[in-house]
Amino acid sequence: MYCYCCNQNYAGVFTALCPSCHRIRHLQSVYGVDRVLEVLENVLIRDKTKQKYKEDTEIKKEKEKIENTIKTRSQTKNV
Ligand SMILES: [Zn+2]
DSSP: OOOOTOOOOOSSSSSSHHHHHHHHHHHHHHOHHHHHHHHHHHHHOOHHHHHHHHHHHHHHHHHHHHHHHHHHHEEEEEE
């Protein structure tokens, strides 16, 4: 039977959860459900500031690429 939580891993005959989800459940009992959820969301979901940073980095890379192409073309013309 597949795991009741992730529905991806095999859980086993006598348990509803796979070993990974058992581990998550253990962490929830130690730190609390809200804390575990908070950590997962902070790590896995990018907030707006980080999304903007990522966008800016990508735009900068693109700009450098274009400038390099222009430089290379003007150098070959001059030769
Ligand atoms: Zn699972």
